[in-house]
Amino acid sequence: MKKVCWPYFDPEFDTLPERINGPTVLLYFPRSCRVTIDNENTEDCTVVKVDSVNKQGLLLEVVQVLTDMNLQICKSYISSDAGWFMDVFHVIDEHGNKLTDQKVINYIQQAIGRSRGSPHSIKAYSSKVFPNYLHPNEHTAIEMTGADHPGLFSEISAALADLHCNIDEAHAWTHNARLACVAYITDQSTHSPIEDPCRLAYIEDRLTTVLRATTNPNSPRGNQQEVKMVELHGREGTMTTVERRLHQLMLSVRDFEAPSGPTTAEMPSGGEEMRRKRMVRIESCKQKGYSIVSIECKDRPRLMFDAVCTLTDMQYVIFHASISAHRGYAFQEYFIRHIDGYALSTESEKERVAKCLEAAIERRVCEGVRVELRAENRVGMLSDITRMLRENGLAVVRADVETHGEKSVNAFYVRDVSGNYEVDIDYFVQSVKREMGPTVLHINHNIRTADDANTTPISFGHKLRSHIDRLSHALLILSAHD
Template identity: 45%
Template structure:
C-alpha cells in the first residue's frame, strides 16, 4: 500500500484523537512554596515532550523539576518552573501565555509536527553554516555579508570540538525583506563556503539558504549532530569530571534507561530532550531534579518502533551525543553585551575589532529589537584560553565603554563535602525510585 496514503490515514486519525481529547494545561501556584507547577496532558505523539519544553524555554522560564509519564495514548507532564530571578510566576499575562502557547503546541497536527518549529518567514532569508572553527572566522563571515549588501537582523553561533555552526537571518540592505534572487543567493553561498573552507576544511564545510528554519537552537543541535561533532578526536582533552551520562537496558520493562548528572544551567532540559527526539527515541517516563548547582535527569526510552537499545555501539553513541548536547551550549570565556543603535555593517565592524585585539568568539547571539541591536558574545583568546582584562578594556575603548558591557557570569560555587554530595544523590535516587515504583517500573524490595 502507498506509504503516503498510510501517512495521510495516520494524520487524520491523530487529528481525530486530538479533537476528542483536547490538550489540558493547568498552572498551579498553590501546591508548591518555591515554584509554579505547569501540568500538561494531551494525546500522545512523537515530539510532544519537546514541544512543551521548547515553549517553556522560549518563555525564559527555568525548569527546576519535571515528572513525565506517557505510556499508552496519553502523556502527562508536570513541570516546576520559576522566572529568571528564581521566583514563582505570578504575572497573569505570563500565565495566560503559558496556557495558550502550550495548548497551541499540543494541538499541532501530525503533518505540522514533522517539521516542528518551522516558521516560514516573508521578512528574512536564513543561512545555515557549518565548518571548522578558527580565530576570526565569524568576523570574515559578517564582513562578506556586509560587502554583499546583506543586513544581519539576527544570528546564533555555537562552537564545539573545533567545529562551528551558525544560523544567520539576513535581509536586503537596500529594500529590506528577504533576498529571493537565485543568482545572488548562489553567489552568497559560494563566497561563504569559500570562507568556511579556508585551507583545512575542504570536505566538511556546508552552507544552506532557505526562507524558513526550524527552531534556531534545535537546528544548531541538528547541524552539529549531522557534522558528527560528538565523536571527533578533538574532544579527547575535555574535562568530563562534572558530566556523567550512563545508558543501560531495563530488560524487565523493555526500556533503555538514561541517567545524567551535570552542572545545572539554563535550557539544559531542552538540549537533552531535543537530542533524544532527533535521534528518534521516545521518552516514556522521566524525572528531572535540580538541587543546588547540580541537575539530575533520568529517562526511560525506546526507539520509535518500540524497541530498546540493541547494541553496545548504539549505547556508546547515545552517551557521546548526549554529552555533546550538554557541552555545546556550555559558555566559555567572558560574556560581552553590546547594546546600541543598529546599523548596516555593525557586526562586521565589532567582530573585526575583536579579531584585531586577539579575541575569538566561542558563542554569539545576535538580535534586533526595533532599531536597537542587542548582541551577546562569549570571547576567549585565540587559543581558547581566558582573556586578560587589558584585552577586554582595549576592545571596549575602541567600540565604546557605554555600549559594550562586561557581564561576568562566573561565580564561586561552594565545593560540597563528600557526605553532602552523597546525600544529594541519595535524595534524587529515593525520590526517583518512589516515582518509578508508583509507575510500576521497579519492584518493591519487600
C-alpha cells in the same frame, strides 16, 4: 415549592471516558489537550500540568514553549504510555520566582494547547506578548556548518557585509572545533528579504568559500562545511527554534567526536579532562524493554530542553522521565526506546547516545569572558565588532546578535587564539570606544567552564534521597504496566 435535590458529580468524571478509551475517542472530544497552571499548592514555584493525546515530539514542544519563556524547570514527572501524555512541570521565572504575569500564563496555555487554536493565531498572540518576536517571512535565513578556526565568525560577518547583506540576527555555537551558525539577513538597501535566486546562489558560494578556506581537505572534517538558505518552519505550521536547529547542525557535523589532532587553538585547555567525566550513563530495563538514560551534572537553564531535543532528533521516544534539581545540581532520568520500538541493544549505540547527550550539554556551557555591546544599529556593525575582536587576538566561541528596534545587542563569549580563558580585553574596550563612539559595553569576567560544571560538591544525603526518588519513580512505572 418543592425542593429539588441533584446528586453531586465530580467534574473530573466528565473526562473519565476519554482517559479509559484513549486517543481514538479523544480525537472527538474538545478536551484533547488540557493545560492547568497552579500557583496555589506550592510556595516556591508554579506547577504546569499537561494532559493530552500523545504524539512523537509532543514533550519537546511543551519543553520548548517553557524554555522559550526563559522559565527554569526545577522538577518534572513525565508519563506517556498507551497513547496518553501526562506531564507535570515545576517552573520558576528567570529571577527565581513564581509566574505572576497573566499574559505569560495565558500564552503558555495557548501555546501548549494549540490544538484548540490555529498556529497562525498563536503566532499572532505571541507577537503581541513579545514585541521582539522575529517574523521569518521578513528575513532570509542562512544555516552554516563547518570546521571552526579563530576569526571564522569575523570572516563570515565581513563576507556578508561585503555582499551588501544586513545581519538582523545571528547565533553561532562552537564545540570540538566545529561551528554551527544561523543568521537572518536582509538586503542592505531595501531591508527586505533577499529572493533573487542568482544572488542567493552567489551568497551561498561566497560563504562556502569562507568556510572552506582553511579546512584541510584530507581531514575527516574536510567536507563538512555547508551553507543553506532555509525556511525555519516545521510541519503543521509550527516553527523550529534557532537553538534546536543549532543542536541539529552540530549533530550533523558530529561534534560529539573529539577533533583529530587538535591544536592549542582548536581545543580549550582542560578539554581532555572534561571528556573523562561522564555525565551520562545508560542502563537496560529488560523487564519492560526500556533503556534508562541517567544524566547527572550541574544544573542550568535549558538543560532539560537540550536533553529532550537531542533524544527526539536522534529518533528516540521518551515514555517516562523524572527530573529534579537540588542546590545547583541536576538529576535527569529518561526511559526511552528507539522510534522502531526497540531499546538500545548494543554497547556502541549506547556509547553514541551518551556522547551526543554530553555534547549537547557541553555546547551550552560557554567557556570564556562574556562581552556584551549595545549600540545604535547600523550597516556593517557586526563586521566591525568581530574585526576588532580578531585584531585584539580574541576568538569568538559563541555569539548571539539581535536587533531591537534601532538598537543592536551583541553578546559574545571570547577567549584568546591560544585557547586561554583569562584574557585581557582592556585594549579591545579602548578600540570599541575609539571607533564606535558612545556605546554601552558590559564585560563579565566570571569565567564559566564546562569542567567546572561537573565539580560541584553534593552531599551524600542528597544523593541517597535522589536515588530513592528515582527508584520510587521506576517502581511506579513498572507497576503501571503490571
